[in-house]
Amino acid sequence: MIQIAIVDDHAIVRTGLRQFLGEQVDLRVAGEAANGREALELVRQTPVDVLLMDLSMPGQGGVEALQAIKARYPELPVLILSGFPASRYAPTLMSQGASGYLNKECDPQEIVEAIRVVARGRRYLSAEVAQLLAERALGDGGQAPHEALSERELQVFLRLARGEAVGGIAEAMHLSVKTVSTYRTRVLTKLGLASNSELTHYAITNGLMD
Known part of the structure; x- marks a missing residue:
């Protein structure tokens, strides 16, 4: 059973994710947090296999939270689920330790697949993120x-x-x-x-x- 923590400042988003992920026989939502500080506290107190985290949150947002979490728990997979396009943040966050980056408009089943992949210690690369990383590695793609x-x-x-x-x-x-x-x-x-x-x-x- 894969233990998941959901980090998002919108309760309705957390509720929807909890309900959907709870329908999967191999997934269990172990806890929820509304920002990065709460996420750190949750991880301290609760066994978690995958952290599913938004970027835009009040207080300590996802960018800062990723850094803090990876500093304390480097082996914990952090899967970013954001409303921002992958081109804005994905390459930077992946280089900083994120295990994957998904847009909130993706197919819900892709979230499940990504969770299973990162829980095995691998990175999840959507076609878009893989292309962005390739362009950055080759020095192509007009880096902002x-x-x-x-x-x-x-x-x-x-x-x-x-x-x-x-x-x-x-x-x-x-x-x-x-x-x-x-x-x-x-x-x-x-x-x-x-x-x-x-x-x-x-x-x-x-x-x-x-």
């Missing part, structure tokens, strides 16, 4: 500027784009204000932007924010 950001830079970028202040970001990420300011400068430079408002516009234009 934000795809060149490091993990920390991407986290700071997304928080700034949501309107969070540098001080608040520093506290949330357990960094100094000076360090966050340095990341901000790097992000602006790499993206060729000049202000936080331009960061927000970039994130919206490139589909990185709801």
Whole structure:
């Protein structure tokens, strides 16, 4: 029996997934969480074989949660189920340890197949994600500027784009204000932007924010 934890900030999504996955004879939903911090607590307390996680969540979102979870539980498969197109995040997240990336518009049966694959210690690559990874490896595919950001830079970028202040970001990420300011400068430079408002516009234009 594969024990699954569902991480999504929408209760209706968690309920739907729980019901659907519960119909599979080899799958069992062991717990639910609404954000990354709750997911970490859940994994500490409950035996989990696969973490099925959204990206866009309040507080600690999926990008930060993936980093934190893989740092503590490197062998735990994390399967991303997101409303964002794979082209926006999949290559970066796969390089950071995600075991697979699915769009919420996929066939529900594909979610089941992906869970079974990653539970065996393998990665699940949809045709779209496989193509994206191949293009990145070959240096083809017109990499967007934000795809060149490091993990920390991407986290700071997304928080700034949501309107969070540098001080608040520093506290949330357990960094100094000076360090966050340095990341901000790097992000602006790499993206060729000049202000936080331009960061927000970039994130919206490139589909990185709801």
